[in-house]
Amino acid sequence: MNLASDPYVWVAAILTLCVFSFLYKDNPFFCFAEHLVVGLAAGYTFCTYWQTIFLPELITPLWQDGMGSHAHLWISVVICFMWACKYIDRAQDLFRCALAFWIAVDLGLFLPTTMSARVLEQIAGTVNLRLQGDWTVILGNLVLFVGTIASLTYFYFSKAHKGVVGAAARVGSWTIMVGFGATFSYVVLSRIYLLIGRVHFLMRDWLGIVE
């Protein structure tokens, strides 16, 4: 056993144990770690956004050349003030205008890119069947084609799920169940890998039991 001498490792190990204590029941150690992480994450987010976006893209350009090539950034300042009006009851109109501008720009960007990447490209990837090469690839592509059509049929509610539509919807629901099973296993495995990582940290970095 070779205990760590770095105080940071001790702090990290103690906080890890504080969080693991929740497995017994909710307790003050876990609550402390929980509130600590919220505060640290808030401070971390503030600093990251300040140092990487707000300072280099607004404050510094305005400070250097606020009346010249960066004059348009004063509009950002005005919009920031309009957002801050969220907390002023008499200035809710300004806040709503800033919110509307924000939503409109995001939705305007979202619509064509979603149509292209998430609908048309997905449909193209499904119907462009590649029936060449290894038999597993051919079988897989057929499964992909039939599975996607059947799963879409399962979500189609304008026609009763009877006859051919009903059969396709049933195959679709089975395909979706296979997908959910695979997704579930991925979630479980990722959590177990994290757990192994934390136990490994405690045993190697803190206690020095394993190499």
Place this chain on the structure above:
Amino acid sequence: MVTKIGYRLPFVLMLVFGVLFVVQYFVPHPAIKSTTDGIQQIKQPVSAFIIFIGLVGLLVMHARRVKNRERRWGYSLVTLTSAAAMAVVGMVWGVDQGTVYADWFTYLLSPIEATMFSLLAFFVASAAFRAFRARTAGATILLVSAFIVMFGMIPFFEELFPPLSKLASFIVSYPNTAAKRAILIGTSLGAMSVAIKTIFGIDRTILGREQ
């Protein structure tokens, strides 16, 4: 307090900017491109400011708890103190690698977050034990798929029984993709219809009711 103009103006803004950003995707005219690029440049620092507003809301809530000596106010003090400490450390010494800020991220924030997510391994396992019952065909398929993918991804079983690993990667590559693709197409079409209704002011719930 929202006035009549304050209620209607945001919808006009939403229509104008929403349509402008949809049009810029299809019309590569330099005038439209420079306008939308300028708007996106203006929007970038505002995104950071919106995060700051959210953080202020969080800190105000905790400060109120401390001020009123509400139940568990001590934990709120932990949140406030840690947020302030992290922010000061980041603002004074910077956010680059090798700074105190980076050390706090590595040894305080990361261990707690990783351990909290790793806790889910226990809860997911216990939930699965209770929920996974092969009662119907769909539930049986989900169960079988989950087990094949889970064991197929573990190196020990990969060595012990190689076809299991191949079957797991087949499930992940084809039926899983088919299900995800159908869900993606369906949700995207739904989100697009909501976006269109919002831009054209058909769905007005996003900005609240007229007063």
